[in-house]
Amino acid sequence: MNMIRWSVKGFGVPMASVFLALYLPDRFTIADSRALETLRAWRGYPAEACSFTTAGWVRYLAECRAILAECGGARSVGRRLILGTNILIAYERGTIDRSSLDDDELAVASVSVAEYRVGIEMAATASRAAERARALVAIISAVDVLDYTQATAAHHGRLLAHVRRSGSPRGAHDLIIAAHAAQTGRTILSRDAKARFGDLPGVTAIDA
Numbered sequence: 001m002n003m004i005r006w007s008v009k010g011f012g013v014p015m016a017s018v019f020l021a022l023y024l025p026d027r028f029t030i031a032d033s034r035a036l037e038t039l040r041a042w043r044g045y046p047a048e049a050c051s052f053t054t055a056g057w058v059r060y061l062a063e064c065r066a067i068l069a070e071c072g073g074a075r076s077v078g079r080r081l082i083l084g085t086n087i088l089i090a091y092e093r094g095t096i097d098r099s100s101l102d103d104d105e106l107a108v109a110s111v112s113v114a115e116y117r118v119g120i121e122m123a124a125t126a127s128r129a130a131e132r133a134r135a136l137v138a139i140i141s142a143v144d145v146l147d148y149t150q151a152t153a154a155h156h157g158r159l160l161a162h163v164r165r166s167g168s169p170r171g172a173h174d175l176i177i178a179a180h181a182a183q184t185g186r187t188i189l190s191r192d193a194k195a196r197f198g199d200l201p202g203v204t205a206i207d208a
Contacts, residue, residue: 013052029064031057039063058185059202066187066204078103082181083143084190084197085112085173087208089119092135096208107144107186109177146180155179159200170195178203 017031031052039060052060062080069079081104083091088108090096116136123129146152156179163170170178174195181188181203188197188205197205 013054013057017057029061031060036060062185062187062204078105080105080186081189082177082186083108084177084188084192085115086191087189088112088116088139090191091139092132106142107146109146109180110148111173111176113140113145115173148176152179152183155182162201
């Protein structure tokens with residue numbers, strides 16, 4: 001997106017998205033202001049996201065892909081996912097179909113790596129700790145590990161304020177994972193019903 005915008009003088013996000021959709025129609029869609037307004041009215045899309053900055057377009061694209069999946073559309077390209085900590089554990093234990101994630105672009109929050117490391121530190125035996133450590137190395141070699149940045153902190157602060165205003169508390173680490181999702185436009189894949197990620201503004205989540 002930015003390469004097109006910077007290469008052609010005067011191109012904004014909407015025009016650059018036309019070229020992406022033209023050359024890679026299975027991966028991208030056009031940034032349409034009418035569709036953006038529909039998302040705002042229909043799916044509670046946050047008002048502050050209703051603009052076509054590069055970050056806003058990434059979130060808009062993730063939302064369009066989520067709608068396609070919900071409608072049973074064919075998924076010819078991978079999803080952009082953030083794996084919840086419980087998915088990391090399931091991946092290690094083999095209790096999730098790993099092949100179902102083969103086509104997806106996967107990421108984990110750095111706080112999820114910390115949570116997983118708790119299991120290494122508290123393993124009953126040295127051999128079990130070593131086994132978990134090897135699994136973690138294998139996992140993080142195949143996914144992006146998302147650092148907590150100033151941009152993440154801005155989304156985190158908004159989510160903290162939201163849950164306090166609404167009186168619906170969430171786990172501290174869950175909100176950090178949600179902040180990464182809101183920041184990057186990724187969808188959270190989780191088995192944690194209590195986290196209620198999908199109820200948070202600007203966050204999309206699916207159950208594994």
